[in-house]
Amino acid sequence: MSATGIGAAVRRKEDQRFITGTGNYTSDITRPGEVRAYFVRSPHAHATIDKIDVSAAKRMPGVVDILTGADLAGDKIGGLICGWAITSKDGTPMKMGAHPAIAADKVRCVGDAVAVVLAETLLQARDAAEAVQVDYGVLPAVVDPAKATAKGAPQLHDVAPNNLIYDWHLGDKAATEAAFAAAKHVTKLDIINNRLVPNAMEPRAAIAEYDQGNDALTLWNTSQNPHVARLVISAFVGMAPEHKLRVIAPDVGGGFGSKIFIYPEEVVALWAARRVKRPVKWVSDRSEAFLTDAHGRDHVTHAELATDANHKITGLRVHTIANIGSYMSTFSSSVPTYLYATLLSGQYAIPAIYAEVDAVYTNTAPVDAYRGAGRPEATFVVERLVEVAARELGLDPAEFRRKNFVTSFPHQTPVIMTYDAGDYDASMTKAMEMIDYKNFGKRKAESEKNGKLRGIGFSTYIEACGIAPSQAVGSLGAGVGLWESAEVRVNPTGSVEILTGSHSHGQGHETTFAQLVSDRLGVPIDTVSIVHGDTDKVQFGMGTYGSRSGAVGMSAISKALDKIEDKAKKVAGYMMEAAADDIEFKDGKFTVKGTDKSVGWGDVTLNAYIAHKFTGGQLEPGLKEGAFYDPTNFTFPAGCHLAEVEIDPETGKITIANWVAVDDFGNIINPMIVEGQVHGGIAQGVGQAMLEGAHYNADGQLVTGSFMDYAMPRAADLPSFKVDTTVTPCPSNPLGIKGCGEAGAIASPAALINAITNAVGHENVPMPATPSVVWKAAQGGMKKAAE
Amino acid sequence: MPNVTVTVNGKSHTVDVAPETLLVELIREKLRLTGTHVGCDTSQCGACVVHVDGAAVKSCTMLAMSADGATVTTIEGLANGSTLHPMQEAFREHHGLQCGFCTPGMIMTAVDIVNRKGGNLDEHTIRDELEGNICRCTGYHNIVKAVGAGARAMAGGGKSAQAAE
Amino acid sequence: MYAFKYEKPWSLAAAAALLSESGDAKLLAGGQTLLPAMKLRLAGPSTIIDLSKVPGLSGVTREGDNLVIGALTKHVEVMNSAEVQKSIPALAHLVSVLGDPAVRNRGTIGGSLANNDPSADYPAAVLALNGTVHTNKRKIAADDFFKGLFETALAADEIIERVSFPVPEKAGYEKFRNPASRFALVGVFVAKTKDGVRVAVTGAGESGVFRVKEMEAALAKDWSPKAIEGVKVSASGIIADLHGTADYRAHLAGVIARRAVAKAG
CATH class of the missing domain: 3.30.365.10 (Aldehyde oxidase/xanthine dehydrogenase, molybdopterin binding domain)
Incomplete structure (x- = not known):
């Protein structure tokens, strides 16, 4: 085992910026001419929105615009979706209610957004948000899941009678009943798995910018999976075509799942940026995070x-x-x-x-x-x-x-x-x-x-x-495949850039992934950099959750490294006038089997690019390979x-x-x-x-x-x-x-x-x-x- | 607009601020030192800890106006040029951080603990003294190790530690 | 925060004048409770009067049988004061478990008392030690000072200058923290002075800090944890919330009181 290879407790490469205060989290970014967004949120858990009056608020100092759910609908911005279809026992599909990024007719939880204020400063936005007049028709609320389906319980979505989204089952009912009938002893428990608030220390944030000349949008956000965010915001929300939407998740301060999801605020930031033609910055405060981050368990x-x-x-x-x-x-x-x-x-x-x-x-x-x-x-x-x-x-x-x-x-x-x-x-x-x-x-x-x-x-x-295997999860209702991608770009001087669809928000991928590369290619770990979190750089990826980045993300890198090794052997073969099959690669050195003839990694990478030792007909110049890995x-x-x-x-x-x-x-x-x-x-x-x-x-x-x-x-x-x-x-x-x-x-x-x-x-x-x-x-x- | 004069990381700044500006807003937004973070709005998480006149404070719970004339050290000012402060070094060596968001506040708090309590800290003391800093990633295990090691390093000739203050 | 006007007077008289001029001005001491409330927009004073330049409000002195602490004395200064550690070590201990190190570096005794949070630590000490709050207008005895939830006897234009504590024969403070806020879920300060025994409970009372007369009587007879084993704190008027039922807090008050007595020695 080398000091920086697989199995070594290598100190993290990313730490330098975090311990010196030079990380780059979304809220650290400012864009020229940006306006600050502040959301008007429902104080009621369940209410009709009878009237919204923004006129007084709009006249307040610094206010650039105030947008409501009606404006959102008017611009035909689609709602958010759940991407995994579950089927009930009786074969009917799950009952998914509409989820507009800003509520237009009805609010369904405390914190549901009813308007967004865009202003020159956060203070001005917040002041104006307080001046937005909303008339609510307060409805009874239900919070206890055990009571949600009871007769007479308040109804949230028309599409889901009795608030039931699905009643699903798995396993063999008859065999199980038989087992219980024959049991010597039965243990019974009633369990409440308590609701949790994820509370990553970095609150969510989004900055959206519109490039008028190219009719293109860029979103910086606190995401565990920027490509999935782009896909959903493009294909389902209909914000912009995928190639006109760039999503960048820079340093992200913890996620624990809560930053997988596509949230209303990032949709609104993009839409608002295009409307006001200025960058829009939204940063959640902790109180807002408690109300609007997706919770867990329950x-x-x-x-x-x-x-x-x-x-x-x-x-x-x-x-x-x-x-x-x-x-x-x-x-x-x-x-x-x-x-x-x-x-x-x-x-x-x-x-x-x-x-x-x-x-x-x-x-x-x-x-x-x-x-x-x-x-x-x-x-x-x-x-x-x-x-x-x-x-x-x-x-x-x-x-x-x-x-x-x-x-x-x-x-x-x-x-x-x-x-x-x-x-x-x-x-x-x-x-x-x-x-x-x-x-x-x-x-x-x-x-x-x-x-x-x-x-x-x-x-x-x-x-x-x-x-998991994409085909398997597809058969279970997943709307996406769960493979991962990797691209290995070797530079002429032998340094290596790994582009991965995984995303690191504390897991240390910049180190672990580089260890794999260092180990496989025999190159110093400092010559390897990991690129992630930018849809313009990485072609496509599924992000990081479900403890998948090692098993799936690194497997994709490993697969791409196989291809790099194959190609590099061919280059080395031309350099040493030997067949690629006769080349052995170990510790960064290419050797002709059974001889002492060898060339080093840097020679091979340079030769791959100068292409002096082979013709274009024999071998393509360059040393760059990609792979998609789908688990078995x-x-x-x-x-x-x-x-x-x-x-x-x-x-x-x-x-x-x-x-x-x-x-x-x-x-x-x-x-x-x-x-x-x-x-x-x-x-x-x-x-x-x-x-x-x-x-x-x-x-x-x-x-x-x-x-x-x-x-x-x-x-x-x-x-x-x-x-x-x-x-x-x-x-x-x-x-x-x-x-x-x-x-x-x-x-x-x-x-x-x-x-x-x-x-x-x-x-x-x-x-x-x-x-x-x-x-x-x-x-x-x-x-x-x-x- | 009133102005305040503060010396931040050895450099004096005179800045116009609205009275409601918090010290952390002055640091992050006016001086663009974004290493100091904001993780809560109830003065509990400690991501915003900086040193004001040598003592750890929550910069989200101090008006910029109150820092007039003060000397402030932020995470960006802790290292001595390219030489890391022993506490920064200890956090890296002992994997005392994951996502890095709480880290600046943790390190500034840790340095303050050593300044007050010396270099020989037991686990109980360290855990107690981290009362005002929340980390969601590490379970504190490696932070505690890092603070202990950083404290020993500071005591054992951590010249940069004193120089930075 | 809402926008406000900021004043930094150089004398107590000027501060008092500013305070009476503006109907809803707030005094800024350490800001460790005021600023969080303002950030959440739970408070929105039109004017903030920063007391930091007002002379004479800070420091610890021993005056005869009294320990005197200036209103702007920071928690950390009280905690580290040799005079406090010698005269009333229980008070130094109380401050050492108040907030966290960064909060202790800014927060002050005057700010804490004026705010009178029902879960704050200092009110228990002032009430149990039978302290006196000295303002720019008068002296207020502890029994008269605390008027309920976030309410004190302070008039709108009144400023705390210092707090004096009769040095007790014995005193102890024990705190059981709220797991979330780390304020006192229950904190009990017990003190034996030449004027008798006083027991003050913070964190538990719906109207803030309160005394437990039955415990005081029992401890006056026999200063030992055992003496109050049979004394039940009534659950009526006790806070009940997510963090504890009234029964639990009432029970805890007894347990914590016994531990405070044991600690006092």
Whole structure:
């Protein structure tokens, strides 16, 4: 292994600009002559818009224009769409209500935009926004997904009677019912997977500029996938043809899913820029972000697990109500269906599974993918069920898991997936050693001596990443293919530019991807640069989400590098008068097999361009290759997280005493970056389990609308984590990579809740397990023990 | 419009500002030093932390007018030319950042911690002192490591540390 | 923020004059609560009167049996003051758990008290220590100063100059943080002075900081955590929100009070 190649903990190339304050985030950009945009937003969760009067506001200082939903409709700007078609049990398509970028007739959640003010300064725009007069006809609101389909519930979209978007199912109902009928024991749980606000530290932003001479638009935005944004804004919103629309996502300060989606504000910025013929800049503030960023999770689930007399799991069934919010965000429909129910087999051989999912509209912010997207919800269901079942059966949770682990591969689950490789016992065993599981009892006794409760909880999770063969996802309703592209441009002097359709917003692609190139071509890592995030530079790409950039994005680069190597060998062959087949390439050197004749990388790259050693008929000059890589399967990262907590029963305060994660991500390019991804994922999962929860009151007001009420994990809430890996290389991509970005967030909530419930001695601990909740649970637990 | 005179990263500026201008707006919009970030509107996230007269402050919660006559150091002023400050170096070495958005505030806070508490910081102290800085990417694990290492480096002859202030 | 007029007077008299001239002017001390409120447009004063150039408002002194802290004394200065650490270490501790380091570098005692946030820390100390708020017009006893949620006895044109605290025999402060805001979910300051025992609870009261007379009586007899084990804080008038039910906060007040007493020694 070289110091900068595959497997090395190379320090990040991108850090230089971030640690010196010279990064380039969207809000850092100013364009000459720009105006600032500020949105007038609905204070009501559900209301008709009866009248909008902008006349007084328009006369205010600095105001350039004020635009409404009627103007948007007048200009025939289309609405936003959800790009994954889900079909209900009865074969009918999902019921997607219209989502105009600015509401014209009706608002459906607090924060729905009703007008946009364009002014010389932000202060002027904000002042004028307050002067826009909107007459609302306030309607009753529904926020609880479990109540959305009830008779008499307020209706959000005419197209979706009873607010039902789809009722979908997966699995074999009859076989599952039979399994439950024959079960020796059934474990039942009611679970609320709490709604979360992603809260990337960089709020969303958009700057749009119109080039009148070329009738072309440029958008700088905080996007995880600028090409998809361009495609949707062009093909569905109808803003401009793709070749007249450039989308640039520069440095992006975290996404966690929330920056995948195409949002109203970027559509409005583009449209407004063309109308006023000046650049338009919009930067969300945090309060606005809470109201308008797509939220995550929000499931209400009943789940059951059947076991036989030998403690083998024989069946699993769930019914989930998924809150989609007020509008269907870009990939919202896929999250509680194909990203959720397909993972309900967990790491276990379960013969029969049946899942039913009802997706409903409510008067809340749209809900879409947030770190893990469906897989954390599935893992929480499975890992809570398994832990509780073990407790009910009087078994050690590790033993019960071992008894039911999938142990031979490939393994076909009853819910679509074919697991390709893994060793679940290996990661669990290693995790148990790392946390010193066998001495947990001693530590618990020690805590009890000090008046504290102690608990330990497992989460042996599996997820599906590298999403996925395009044909497969197409058959499941995806509106796009999920391949990735790469282009390798080798310059005459031998430096290399990699153009990738993946996008880095914290993941460190500029380093990891360069390591692959350095390793493959034997060139110094400093001579490799990664180009991403600009639709004018990169031909097309699908962006970064679903832990796909390593498994899919790097596989595309690897494929393009194969072609580069082939071509370079041909050049070297002409240089050394040998057949290309006789050329060996290693460590940046081309050697004629069996001889000491060789040429270096730089000689070959120069010769590729000067083309003096071959004719155009023999070989095209230049050294540039592209590739599209379409995965042959999902990848299946898996592992074991163990959480150990100490609880102060008097206050309900949880101290995380130990956290161990042993993950199998397949082959690893940069272990330092991978560990960082795990740490961050755990923090977000711990956040979900004990701190975070978006809460709307009955009127649809977001009560947790700022960091004052929405608890974000701070340094003092978390311990240092003990992180390690086991490796079963992924057989379905050339690099053997599985993906690591979401695992922490997927695994950790169940581990933590399993630990807390273990400590308090009963299962009734909802998320987030705040001190107030835990105190109450601890009281109940102690009572139980005393009885 | 009133004006303020501030010395930012060693350079004196006299700038016309509206009274409602925040220090962070002066820094980002008037002086175009965009390394200092804004991540919230409730003075909690700490992405905007700079040093004013040697002490860490949230530049989103201070009027530009209040900085009249003050000496301000932002993330851009921390390195000594092309030599990184030991705390910057430590954040890179220990992978104390991912998306980079909270990083300037984290580093400025970290330097302030060392200035107040010295170079020998235990994990508990570091986590406590990061109370006012939120990171969504790293789970703080590597930030804590970076601050500890950066503190040791500053104490052990971090000349650039003092020079920059 | 809304636009406003900015004034930076050089004397207390000038500041007071400006304050009475303008109906809705606000005094700017450290700005750590005022500015966030203005940024969210929850406050929109027409004039901001920056007190930073007014002399004599800052510093810590010991005057006989009293510790006196100037209104513009920053939290960090109180925290690090040798005089505070010697006279009322519990007060130095309180400030060390108030806000975060950057907030402590700007925020002031006068600003905190004038704002009287129901979850702020300082009001608990002032009430439990039976402090006195000295303004440009009069002296206000702690029991008279706090008038409810964000309400104080301060008149519209009144400016806090300093706060004096009788040095107690024993005092302790314990805080249980709100997981989101990090303000006190419940904070309890206990103090034993020559005039008796006082217990003040912040974070929990619907009308702001309050005293728990039953605890005071029990502690006067026996200064020990055990003495107040049986004292229940009533849940009526206690804040109930997402972060805790009234029952929880009332219970927590008892737990935290005992810990404050233990800490006081």
